[in-house]
Amino acid sequence: MTFRNTGWLLAGTVALTVAALIPSAAGQETPAGGLGGPPRGQFVRGGRGNRLPAGPTPRLPENPLLGVNSGKPDFGGKGMWQVPYIIDMQKQGRTPEGGTIEVPFNPAAKKVFDQRTETNSKDDPEGFCLPPGVPRMMYTPYPTQIYQLADRILFIYEGGAHVWRLIWMDGRKHPPDPNPTFLGDAIGHWEGDTLVVDTVGFNDRTWLDAAGHPHGEKLHVIERYTRTDSNTLRVEATIDDPDYYTKPWTVVTTATWAPGQELLEYICQENNRDLQHLVGK
Amino acid sequence: MTKKSSWIVAGLLVAAAPAFAHHSFAAEYDNNKPLKVTGTVTKVEWQNPHARFYVDVKDDAGKVTNWEFELGSPNGLMRRGWTRNSLKVGDTITVTGYQAKDGTSLGNARTVNLADGRKVFAGSTDDGGPTQ
Numbered sequence: 001m002t003f004r005n006t007g008w009l010l011a012g013t014v015a016l017t018v019a020a021l022i023p024s025a026a027g028q029e030t031p032a033g034g035l036g037g038p039p040r041g042q043f044v045r046g047g048r049g050n051r052l053p054a055g056p057t058p059r060l061p062e063n064p065l066l067g068v069n070s071g072k073p074d075f076g077g078k079g080m081w082q083v084p085y086i087i088d089m090q091k092q093g094r095t096p097e098g099g100t101i102e103v104p105f106n107p108a109a110k111k112v113f114d115q116r117t118e119t120n121s122k123d124d125p126e127g128f129c130l131p132p133g134v135p136r137m138m139y140t141p142y143p144t145q146i147y148q149l150a151d152r153i154l155f156i157y158e159g160g161a162h163v164w165r166l167i168w169m170d171g172r173k174h175p176p177d178p179n180p181t182f183l184g185d186a187i188g189h190w191e192g193d194t195l196v197v198d199t200v201g202f203n204d205r206t207w208l209d210a211a212g213h214p215h216g217e218k219l220h221v222i223e224r225y226t227r228t229d230s231n232t233l234r235v236e237a238t239i240d241d242p243d244y245y246t247k248p249w250t251v252v253t254t255a256t257w258a259p260g261q262e263l264l265e266y267i268c269q270e271n272n273r274d275l276q277h278l279v280g281k
Numbered sequence: 282m283t284k285k286s287s288w289i290v291a292g293l294l295v296a297a298a299p300a301f302a303h304h305s306f307a308a309e310y311d312n313n314k315p316l317k318v319t320g321t322v323t324k325v326e327w328q329n330p331h332a333r334f335y336v337d338v339k340d341d342a343g344k345v346t347n348w349e350f351e352l353g354s355p356n357g358l359m360r361r362g363w364t365r366n367s368l369k370v371g372d373t374i375t376v377t378g379y380q381a382k383d384g385t386s387l388g389n390a391r392t393v394n395l396a397d398g399r400k401v402f403a404g405s406t407d408d409g410g411p412t413q
Contacts, residue, residue, distance in 0.1 A: 120308035
């Protein structure tokens with residue numbers, strides 16, 4: 001990727017990240033009458049935007065019907081999580097201590113990553129409307145909602161397209177030889193107010209991010225989700241793949257609560273016209 | 282405008298859910314090939330992963346080329362108040378954007394203005410590309 005492309009990509013990234021963090025004044029560009037106008041009911045928009053001031057972490061009530069989620073932080077509500085656009089997890093993520101991530105590539109992984117950079121990520125599986133995988137579901141900017149049930153947690157995700165991710169919390173272990181899938185086999189438990197998710201059983205058909213950090217079937221991801229206040233979901237992901245990285249490495253990002261907003265249907269496959277135009281250079 | 286506020290303005294303009302399919306602006310479009318065309322809308326495809334519209338553009342010699350433009354996902358556009366009826370066949374519009382690297386009559390639309398200057402699809406754009 002040329003410097004100029006990288007510069008624009010970074011500008012776009014910073015801009016998108018900034019946009020995700022600040023109230024949207026795009027509401028002031030409400031289309032004039034005759035152009036359609038803002039849809040009512042389903043959307044909350046306009047003025048200073050959708051953000052409410054941050055409050056304390058919402059909690060589910062103590063109730064045996066909520067099983068493992070009884071009394072735990074509430075990751076849901078009438079709204080949705082806006083997932084930021086993390087093009088490059090190394091550049092846009094942080095270590096848990098807030099520092100710069102150093103990716104412990106092995107030579108094979110670096111080669112793959114460099115090839116993807118040089119070809120402008122044209123082979124990105126997301127371009128084929130395939131699911132983003134994990135943790136990339138929290139790096140591809142389609143919103144998600146999290147539903148907490150008695151013995152499991154369900155992520156429903158607008159992108160990827162229109163996929164769900166089920167996290168079992170009934171104490172089960174991973175199957176001994178899981179069939180490789182895009183989103184893996186996920187089991188979870190609470191550590192205090194942090195949801196810890198352990199996922200294995202990935203196929204090798206996803207990229208860890210749009211920049212193309214690679215992984216294979218040995219990928220093991222441990223995520224830690226914490227709703228630090230009413231507006232913020234802290235997303236920590238530890239990537240462990242001995243075929244590509246010399247040791248595990250951890251990326252921290254966030255997602256932002258959009259009150260009143262809802263997921264829309266997104267069927268990526270319906271009119272995918274770009275593939276024929278993707279050029280490597 | 283201070284540096285910080287210009288970032289914020291840029292952020293407002295680039296606040297979007299980029300289309301899922303095709304994540305690399307740079308793989309498809311050339312930000313060294315800006316374009317600006319004026320013409321008549323012939324078709325609107327309000328579909329994922331990118332809303333698309335087509336414009337008949339007449340050159341100085343009178344030859345008409347049908348240009349294809351893409352925007353972000355309709356979902357992102359709808360969240361900003363635009364609908365499938367915001368642009369109509371027959372509208373005369375001016376589009377600025379960036380041309381496809383493969384040389385076809387395809388562009389990534391950054392701004393769309395009606396003849397009276399009103400903006401259509403403002404406040405949304407595609408992934409990774411330059412801000413206006």
